Amino acid sequence: MINYHFHDDRSSDGVGPLHEHCEAAIAAGIREICVTNHAEVLGPDGSWYADYHEMRDRFLSIGDSVGEARLLYPDLVVRLGIELEYRPEWTRAFDRLTAEVPFDFVLGSVHIVDGFNISGGPEKDRFFEGRTQDEAYARYFRELAALVEWGGFDVVSHFDLIARYGHRHYGAYEPSRYRGEIQPVLEAMAARGVGIEINTSGMSGPGVPYPAHDVLVWAREAGVPALTLGTDSHRPATFADGLVEGIALAEDSGWRELTSFEGRRATATMSMERAARWAADRAKRGRN
Numbered sequence: 237m238i239n240y241h242f243h244d245d246r247s248s249d250g251v252g253p254l255h256e257h258c259e260a261a262i263a264a265g266i267r268e269i270c271v272t273n274h275a276e277v278l279g280p281d282g283s284w285y286a287d288y289h290e291m292r293d294r295f296l297s298i299g300d301s302v303g304e305a306r307l308l309y310p311d312l313v314v315r316l317g318i319e320l321e322y323r324p325e326w327t328r329a330f331d332r333l334t335a336e337v338p339f340d341f342v343l344g345s346v347h348i349v350d351g352f353n354i355s356g357g358p359e360k361d362r363f364f365e366g367r368t369q370d371e372a373y374a375r376y377f378r379e380l381a382a383l384v385e386w387g388g389f390d391v392v393s394h395f396d397l398i399a400r401y402g403h404r405h406y407g408a409y410e411p412s413r414y415r416g417e418i419q420p421v422l423e424a425m426a427a428r429g430v431g432i433e434i435n436t437s438g439m440s441g442p443g444v445p446y447p448a449h450d451v452l453v454w455a456r457e458a459g460v461p462a463l464t465l466g467t468d469s470h471r472p473a474t475f476a477d478g479l480v481e482g483i484a485l486a487e488d489s490g491w492r493e494l495t496s497f498e499g500r501r502a503t504a505t506m507s508m509e510r511a512a513r514w515a516a517d518r519a520k521r522g523r524n
């Protein structure tokens with residue numbers, strides 16, 4: 237099993253050193269992990285900042301910690317990743333950073349739309365106030381299209397994160413209503429060779445992983461080249477949460493394998509049969 241999206245204490249919002257996350261992975265029977273801390277840092281005023289030199293020094297140091305973890309846990313494959321937030325004014329620094337630091341894997345994300353953080357914090361409701369459901373969702377998917385157009389990453393994180401709080405404001409999220417916005421994004425991903433992830437942090441938001449089942453089907457049909465799986469955990473105690481549901485979703489949407497990365501290239505795939513065996517074993521032990 238793999239976990240290709242988690243944060244440790246080198247992310248502004250993460251807790252616990254890398255070795256504690258490695259131990260949580262081993263305890264859950266996970267064989268390969270990729271630490272994907274946020275590039276940007278949270279300032280004392282609650283805003284996020286991206287400074288090239290700070291990021292370079294921190295991620296080179298995280299790379300050292302990844303090297304130490306590989307020595308400490310020889311049976312665990314540990315990869316160096318990063319999660320980049322799309323902001324037009326940050327893309328140059330990010331492009332420089334990913335050229336300088338030897339990342340295995342880079343996630344691209346949209347958390348902030350029109351200056352509002354839609355994924356948490358005090359601003360999340362302000363984005364939705366004064367917008368209809370269609371305005372809010374369409375605006376988010378337009379930003380996702382801009383993220384893919386930039387393209388400085390390997391896989392889009394939590395494709396429909398807007399549903400995390402959108403469902404509280406407007407009720408259930410129906411992706412078919414936004415197919416006109418979603419489909420061109422998926423086609424652009426396929427054309428650029430950008431993959432998609434199943435992100436199980438949605439279990440504590442809309443109650444299902446991101447993205448929705450239909451989005452995963454459309455992504456596969458559009459030729460999106462890779463599917464990764466991650467929990468987006470920010471502390472060791474939740475490291476493997478939702479993986480069982482994530483694998484069920486991958487199977488139901490017809491994907492045949494999960495992909496892992498090394499040096500920014502898709503290297504190995506895990507068959508869904510193997511993933512399902514891991515999930516059945518974990519479910520038997522009473523864990524999700």
Ligand SMILES: [Zn+2]
Nearest residue numbers: 319345393394
């Ligand atoms: Zn994220």
Ligand SMILES: [Zn+2]
Nearest residue numbers: 241243319468
């Ligand atoms: Zn994340």
